[in-house]
Amino acid sequence: MKDFILKGISFIFHPLIMPLLGVLFYFSKTPRFIPEPIKNAKVFSIIILTIVLPILLFFLLKTINKVDSIYLKSTKERLIPLFINCVITVLILIRVLTSNEIIELYFFFLGILCSTLTCFILAIFKIKASIHMIAxxxxxxxxxxxxxxxxxxxxGTIALMxxxxxxxxxxxLHLKAHTNQELILGLFTGIFPQLIxxxxxL
Incomplete structure (x- = not known):
């Protein structure tokens, strides 16, 4: 039962959903008036680009034996997905969430790009950082x-997070996917770009 719950946590809070959660959280808290059609278009675009497209590309990479699982356990199999994610994030910054439209979300995704690039560079040097913790x-x-x-x-949100x-x-840790050091590295890799x-x- 414990294994099932802990595996469920890793699956439910997969890194792919975190950008969408950030967008939804922003729209739920911002006092700015943003027309519903624009909100819906942004959310739909983010779902397609950060969840649907990566999943489809994952199955393609799995078919050609470039990755083994969605958790990207080795640094080698992280390289292509992380690079693709960088390209997708750049596309979002250019076409979906530009700096002159919704500046908060623009810098949120710019922070995501910086974190992903850092994780990609670490993977090149065969250093693992927890992508779950980064996201x-x-x-x-x-x-x-x-x-x-x-x-x-x-x-309440802070306590829950x-x-x-x-x-x-x-x-x-329970699933032996990461060491303490890899989790801490992931934590700081996710926080520092957003903080800077x-x-x-702000």
């Missing part, structure tokens, strides 16, 4: 920044 901690930092920016009480971060770390980029929009 979750990046969203966590963005959520905290939005709370400060809009002066909203998001203590800290529990989720702990659950993800526990899950990855706050200077440009």
């Amino acid at each position: 979750a901690s990046g969203f966590f930092m963005f959520a905290v920044a939005l709370g400060i920016h809009y002066q909203k009480n998001i203590n 800290m529990i989720i971060l702990g659950a993800i770390a526990t899950s990855r 980029l706050l200077n440009y929009w």
Whole structure:
């Protein structure tokens, strides 16, 4: 039962869903008026580009034996998916969430790009960082920044995210997917780009 729950945590809080959660959280908290058709178009685009497209590309890579599982256990099999994710994120920054439209989400995805590039460079040098922790901690930092920016009480969200971060770390350790050092490296790789980029929009 414990194995099932911990595997479920890794699956439910997979890195692919974190960008979408960031977008949905932003739209739920921003006091700015954004027409519903624009919101829906942005959310739909993010779902297609950050979830559907990567999943389809994963199955393609699996078919040609470039990856073994969706968790990308070795540094070698991380390289192509991480590079593709960088390209997709650049596309989002250019076509979907431009800096002159929704600046908060633009810098959120710019932070995602920086974290992904860092993870890609680490993988080149055969250093693993937990992608689960990178994605979750990046969203966590963005959520905290939005709370400060809009002066909203998001203590419940912060507490929930800290529990989720702990659950993800526990899950990855229990499944022997990462060491403590890889989890910590992932945590800082996710947080620091978002933290540094706050200077440009907060």
